[in-house]
Amino acid sequence: MLRSTGSRTCSFRKSNNDPCRATPMRDGRFCFWHDPDHVQDAAEARRLGGLRRRREKTIEGAYEFKGLGSVEGISRILEIAVYDTLGLENSIARSRALAYLAQTALRALEVGELEERLALLQASIDSNPEPAGSVFDRPAYVPDYEMIGDN
Numbered sequence: 001m002l003r004s005t006g007s008r009t010c011s012f013r014k015s016n017n018d019p020c021r022a023t024p025m026r027d028g029r030f031c032f033w034h035d036p037d038h039v040q041d042a043a044e045a046r047r048l049g050g051l052r053r054r055r056e057k058t059i060e061g062a063y064e065f066k067g068l069g070s071v072e073g074i075s076r077i078l079e080i081a082v083y084d085t086l087g088l089e090n091s092i093a094r095s096r097a098l099a100y101l102a103q104t105a106l107r108a109l110e111v112g113e114l115e116e117r118l119a120l121l122q123a124s125i126d127s128n129p130e131p132a133g134s135v136f137d138r139p140a141y142v143p144d145y146e147m148i149g150d151n
C-alpha cells in the first residue's frame with residue numbers, strides 16, 4: 001500500500017487523462033503542485049529546484065565529483081577536503097583534520113580493496129563452475145594410517 005491516508009488523491013488530470021495520484025492539500029482537492037491557490041509557490045519551488053540542479057552540475061564538473069555512491073567518489077571528496085585543508089594555515093586543528101581525513105581515506109581504501117578482491121573471486125567462480133554436486137557430497141578423504149607395530 002502506497003498511502004495510509006485512504007482514498008483521497010489529487011483531482012488533477014494529466015494531459016493523457018491519467019490522475020495525478022499525489023496526496024491532496026489538507027481541505028483541498030489538489031496536491032501542492034496542482035492547487036490553483038499555490039500556482040506561484042509551485043512555480044517558485046520548480047524554479048529553485050532547477051537552480052539547485054544546475055548548481056550541482058556546475059560544482060560536480062568543477063570538482064570532478066560524481067557523488068558518494070562509490071569508493072571512487074568517496075576518495076575524491078576526501079582528496080578535495082585534504083587539498084582544501086592543506087591550503088589553510090598550519091595549526092593543531094589543521095593537523096587533526098588531516099589525520100582524521102587520512103584515517104577515513106584508509107578505511108575507504110580498505111573497502112575498495114575488499115571490493116576488488118570480491119570481484120576477482122566472483123569472476124574466478126563464474127569462469128570455473130563447480131563440478132556437479134557439492135564438495136560435501138564427494139567421498140570423504142580417509143587417511144591411510146599405518147599402525148605402529150602392527151605387522
Ligand SMILES: [Zn+2]
Binds near residue numbers: 020022033034
Ligand atoms: Zn496533483
